[in-house]
Amino acid sequence: MQKTTQMLERFGGVNLLPVALALLALLLIGSPSTWVTLTVAGLSMGMMIFLMASGLSLVFGLMDVLNFGHSAFVSFGAFVAASVLSALAAWNVGDNGFLNIVALLAAISAAAVFGLVAGWFFETVIIKPVYRDHLRQILITMGALIVAEQLILAIWGGSPVSVPRPAILAGSIIIGDISIEIYRVFAFGLGLLAYIVLYYALNRTRIGLLVRAGVENREMVEALGFRIDRLFVGVFMAGSALAAIGGAMWAGYETLITPALGSEMMILVFIVVIIGGLGSIEGSLLGALLVGLMGNYVAFLMPKMSLASNMLLMMAILLWRPYGLRPAVKL
Amino acid sequence: MSDTILSLEDVHTDIGQYHILHGISLQVPKGGVHVLLGRNGAGKTTTLRTIMGLWQARKGVIRFADADITGMHTSEIARLGIAYVPENMGIFGGLTVQENMRLATSNGRFDDQRLQHVFALFPAIEQFWSKAAWSLSGGQKQMLAISRAIIEPRRMILIDEPTKGLAPAIIRNMIDMFREVARDTTILLVEQNFLFARSLGRGVAVIEDGKIVHHGTMQALAADQGLQTRLLSLSLDAHQ
Numbered sequence: 001m002q003k004t005t006q007m008l009e010r011f012g013g014v015n016l017l018p019v020a021l022a023l024l025a026l027l028l029i030g031s032p033s034t035w036v037t038l039t040v041a042g043l044s045m046g047m048m049i050f051l052m053a054s055g056l057s058l059v060f061g062l063m064d065v066l067n068f069g070h071s072a073f074v075s076f077g078a079f080v081a082a083s084v085l086s087a088l089a090a091w092n093v094g095d096n097g098f099l100n101i102v103a104l105l106a107a108i109s110a111a112a113v114f115g116l117v118a119g120w121f122f123e124t125v126i127i128k129p130v131y132r133d134h135l136r137q138i139l140i141t142m143g144a145l146i147v148a149e150q151l152i153l154a155i156w157g158g159s160p161v162s163v164p165r166p167a168i169l170a171g172s173i174i175i176g177d178i179s180i181e182i183y184r185v186f187a188f189g190l191g192l193l194a195y196i197v198l199y200y201a202l203n204r205t206r207i208g209l210l211v212r213a214g215v216e217n218r219e220m221v222e223a224l225g226f227r228i229d230r231l232f233v234g235v236f237m238a239g240s241a242l243a244a245i246g247g248a249m250w251a252g253y254e255t256l257i258t259p260a261l262g263s264e265m266m267i268l269v270f271i272v273v274i275i276g277g278l279g280s281i282e283g284s285l286l287g288a289l290l291v292g293l294m295g296n297y298v299a300f301l302m303p304k305m306s307l308a309s310n311m312l313l314m315m316a317i318l319l320w321r322p323y324g325l326r327p328a329v330k331l
Numbered sequence: 332m333s334d335t336i337l338s339l340e341d342v343h344t345d346i347g348q349y350h351i352l353h354g355i356s357l358q359v360p361k362g363g364v365h366v367l368l369g370r371n372g373a374g375k376t377t378t379l380r381t382i383m384g385l386w387q388a389r390k391g392v393i394r395f396a397d398a399d400i401t402g403m404h405t406s407e408i409a410r411l412g413i414a415y416v417p418e419n420m421g422i423f424g425g426l427t428v429q430e431n432m433r434l435a436t437s438n439g440r441f442d443d444q445r446l447q448h449v450f451a452l453f454p455a456i457e458q459f460w461s462k463a464a465w466s467l468s469g470g471q472k473q474m475l476a477i478s479r480a481i482i483e484p485r486r487m488i489l490i491d492e493p494t495k496g497l498a499p500a501i502i503r504n505m506i507d508m509f510r511e512v513a514r515d516t517t518i519l520l521v522e523q524n525f526l527f528a529r530s531l532g533r534g535v536a537v538i539e540d541g542k543i544v545h546h547g548t549m550q551a552l553a554a555d556q557g558l559q560t561r562l563l564s565l566s567l568d569a570h571q
Contacts, residue, residue, distance in 0.1 A: 212430075
């Protein structure tokens, strides 16, 4: 058993799980073209969930804060982006590719800025008074989530809001009998870019080093002369902005959004954070890819088992690795 | 100019509903190793954590080099030049040895001469420089924790039970190393291993039930078996 584990670790260890899942799905699905379509959909969905989950994982790991209000940033990000895309409809749906991109970047930037500002407000007003008190954190952040959803209802109304997809991202790439939506490729690329930036920031900068150390032992970071509470605010704001960008991307993916979007996504986001391991960006990516692929494969093979399959995946992984696949803290 | 680098006056500390330190008064002179001895639960670790601001004193005054540090934030206390090596060593297991060391520098850069000095004291630090800290042995982790404390000049180092769980051979090496480190700085050492403490300590204070019950030179305590038995329930013979 130990030899097998060592050999698996040499070839990538738990990083191979998405590959193993994809190969298993190929056997079960049979049709290579359907498998490719589902795999691309799963990877792009995984990357969007990664955007939403990575911030929560860092907040969980570094600040020990159970923020059930995190999905409010996802919802607001989606609605803010939808409003910007609607306001720039002339640029968004026209034939001019440059203006399409400007509208898209404006929507994503607006969501990100909203996330930064709302994150600062949320941390300062709501989270700070309840540090180190999990029960009050759960109650107060759940309350904040309900207030946020009501605010969305008040601003955008209860009817589903249509999200115009930029013309440049509409349509599909056809290769043989394989059809791949351009928007999914873009979502995957953006998520990958976010991962690379996060990885670089966490592993190649002094602030990143402090964040990684703070996830493990906040007290010791302070005993080395650093104010970790100031770092908290920055991480919270960045996490909220990422969630809002994830929400913006999800809005374009779904093209029709409701105020319940955040709450619906929250289940998947928490599954990803738990599967991946707290405070770990690599873990969040791995968990998100597994959840995205599993959701799409099972939705095709056994549609009614889609959400349950991810729950089962989480349970299996927790039984195997109680601290998740790639936890940040090594004891 | 006072010869005392650290002083505690009537310091009381509560942890939750428990009153742990009942008016600690202690003076640590500059230079050398000074030892805080006491049984389990006497309040040794709480004293160090209170000095570092990790637990706040409810009453009393703590002065470091004539500055009142009572109520200061831990990071500010650290920046005054106090390094802290906790009982659990406080190693960041997910970081490499090099990253652990870099965090202990004030600007993220190493003074090459200082680094070579650390390597000379602890060859294992250089050997495992790029390894993840969680993969080190207990003794190597302790070396890393102490290396972190001395990678930049510190005015004082607080060390909590560095010999806990270590093999006798490693403890013997540690005695030489602490003697070397104490040439440049003041060490306040919390210990239960009396033989280790005796071979290093210049001054000694004994803590019991959150109060200092004895203060004097280590030489005097080591020579008085009756005092040892009364204060620590031990004698050197029993440890030899």
